[in-house]
Amino acid sequence: MLDARYLRENLETVEARLKTRGAGVDLERFRQLDGSRRELLQQTETLKALRNKVSDEISRIKDKSQAQERIAEMREVSQRIKGLDEELKGVEEALENFLLTVPNIPFASTPVGTSEADNVEIRKWGEKPAFDFAPKPHWEIGESLDILDFERGAKLAGARFTLYKGAGARLERALINFMLDLHTERHKYLEMLPPFMVNRESMTGTGQLPKFEEDLFHMEGVDYFLIPTAEVPVTNIHRGEILRATDLPLCYTAYTPCFRKEAGSYGKDTRGLIRQHQFNKVELVKFAHPADSYSELDKLLDDAEEVLRLLELPYRVVELCTADLGFSAARTFDIEVWLPGQDCYREISSCSNFEDFQARRASIRFRADEKSKPEFVHTLNGSGLAVGRTLVAILENYQQANGSVIVPEALRPYMGGIEKIA
RNA sequence: GGAGAGAUGGCCGAGUAGGUCGAAGGCGCUCGCCUGCUAAGCGAGUAUACUGGGAAACCGGUAUCGAGGGUUCGAAUCCCUCUCUCUCCGCCA
Numbered sequence: 001m002l003d004a005r006y007l008r009e010n011l012e013t014v015e016a017r018l019k020t021r022g023a024g025v026d027l028e029r030f031r032q033l034d035g036s037r038r039e040l041l042q043q044t045e046t047l048k049a050l051r052n053k054v055s056d057e058i059s060r061i062k063d064k065s066q067a068q069e070r071i072a073e074m075r076e077v078s079q080r081i082k083g084l085d086e087e088l089k090g091v092e093e094a095l096e097n098f099l100l101t102v103p104n105i106p107f108a109s110t111p112v113g114t115s116e117a118d119n120v121e122i123r124k125w126g127e128k129p130a131f132d133f134a135p136k137p138h139w140e141i142g143e144s145l146d147i148l149d150f151e152r153g154a155k156l157a158g159a160r161f162t163l164y165k166g167a168g169a170r171l172e173r174a175l176i177n178f179m180l181d182l183h184t185e186r187h188k189y190l191e192m193l194p195p196f197m198v199n200r201e202s203m204t205g206t207g208q209l210p211k212f213e214e215d216l217f218h219m220e221g222v223d224y225f226l227i228p229t230a231e232v233p234v235t236n237i238h239r240g241e242i243l244r245a246t247d248l249p250l251c252y253t254a255y256t257p258c259f260r261k262e263a264g265s266y267g268k269d270t271r272g273l274i275r276q277h278q279f280n281k282v283e284l285v286k287f288a289h290p291a292d293s294y295s296e297l298d299k300l301l302d303d304a305e306e307v308l309r310l311l312e313l314p315y316r317v318v319e320l321c322t323a324d325l326g327f328s329a330a331r332t333f334d335i336e337v338w339l340p341g342q343d344c345y346r347e348i349s350s351c352s353n354f355e356d357f358q359a360r361r362a363s364i365r366f367r368a369d370e371k372s373k374p375e376f377v378h379t380l381n382g383s384g385l386a387v388g389r390t391l392v393a394i395l396e397n398y399q400q401a402n403g404s405v406i407v408p409e410a411l412r413p414y415m416g417g418i419e420k421i422a
Numbered sequence: 423g424g425a426g427a428g429a430u431g432g433c434c435g436a437g438u439a440g441g442u443c444g445a446a447g448g449c450g451c452u453c454g455c456c457u458g459c460u461a462a463g464c465g466a467g468u469a470u471a472c473u474g475g476g477a478a479a480c481c482g483g484u485a486u487c488g489a490g491g492g493u494u495c496g497a498a499u500c501c502c503u504c505u506c507u508c509u510c511c512g513c514c515a
Binding site: 038041042044045046048049051052054055056058059060067070071072073074075077078242370371373374 | 432441442451452468470472473474483484485494495496
């Protein structure tokens with residue numbers, strides 16, 4: 001959520017910068033709502049001040065029969081206050097609802113673009129493997145090794161669900177543990193294991209609601225949502241809190257499954273593990289001092305890249321252009337891993353700085369020092385990494401001519417020492 | 423699922439025959455003084471949001487005692503609904 005005061009004072013600038021995202025925002029509506037809010041506020045508060053003053057006087061009068069006239073007056077004042085408050089409430093709700101649907105302002109240097117084609121490649125790492133045979137896509141490898149069962153996944157739940165079997169299940173689990181160990185032991189993140197369902201407030205805090213409810217699985221009977229990413233519960237850990245500046249940055253990592261409806265992606269990535277309703281992810285989340293948030297973003301990105309470097313999987317980093325930026329993000333770098341079976345790079349991590357956008361929604365603040373006023377922290381997060389897609393990358397990059405798959409060396413301790421899935 | 427108890431400021435904890443309560447007291451913390459031996463004493467300060475004025479320092483107004491609604495001139499205090507926490511019973515990995 002953007003700061004109403006900042007918006008009020010910089011309406012044109014904000015409007016121009018939001019336009020680069022491609023979504024037009026009618027800030028005139030804001031101007032109207034904000035104006036009438038302040039007008040109503042002044043009216044009702046003036047009356048309340050009067051009422052408080054007279055009520056105080058009444059309390060001093062011993063003989064209440066002497067106060068009847070003023071009581072009658074105040075009765076009327078109270079009625080007017082009630083009316084104004086009701087009107088004000090309506091305006092404030094409308095204003096709040098409006099502000100909750102306005103996306104974040106892109107970072108100053110974010111490349112301006114009109115589609116994902118305008119994303120900018122920042123760097124590449126690793127050598128694409130050379131094959132003396134035609135590399136297969138992971139769904140073929142997985143099925144012929146009998147470690148991924150798409151048909152039975154569909155039988156159990158439906159399309160976009162997969163059953164992992166044997167070495168496939170173990171590989172997924174090994175990856176989760178490998179990533180968590182790396183981030184906790186080497187990168188010094190604190191591990192969290194949060195609820196996989198959250199309430200409406202949490203979803204609003206990170207920006208999934210109110211705008212994107214159709215992407216979420218909602219429980220029947222209770223107002224809970226399945227989390228689409230650990231970002232939601234982990235960022236909301238400090239919702240409504242005031243943190244100590246000396247504790248920043250707070251760096252958390254969490255493994256969770258993620259649940260997404262993938263509405264609007266019919267026919268897209270229908271084969272294999274790329275786009276599932278349920279997938280595993282290890283997430284990195286930071287709460288940072290505003291002055292440090294962009295250097296923290298660089299570090300977070302590097303922490304995520306480290307997973308691929310250790311697994312020796314080729315990848316590239318791209319910076320998202322204004323049109324491709326997520327609703328809450330100010331700046332985002334995607335890590336894309338090389339998938340030889342599909343002859344393309346695919347997103348495996350998305351690392352963003354949300355600046356104070358989520359912090360304002362969720363009221364996550366810090367005090368620079370004892371005396372100063374609380375300020376909003378900057379929140380950041382990134383996948384470190386999407387586990388299913390990492391498994392995909394391993395299958396495709398480490399596949400052999402005979403159909404087997406070599407286990408990356410860094411992963412072998414997590415796989416009971418086995419070197420090959422055959 | 424059944425029965426009961428509770429939710430006050432950073433923490434602890436007063437405050438229910440409605441007014442002088444943004445809220446006693448203590449702890450903690452900050453600043454100053456004193457003292458001097460590793461601690462104590464004294465004084466002052468110490469919530470947040472919105473909003474009006476001001477260049478600013480700052481001054482004023484309103485709201486907030488779990489959340490929302492009601493009664494009343496006036497509610498932390500009375501009434502209703504909800505949420506959460508705790509205890510006991512049942513069930514259960």
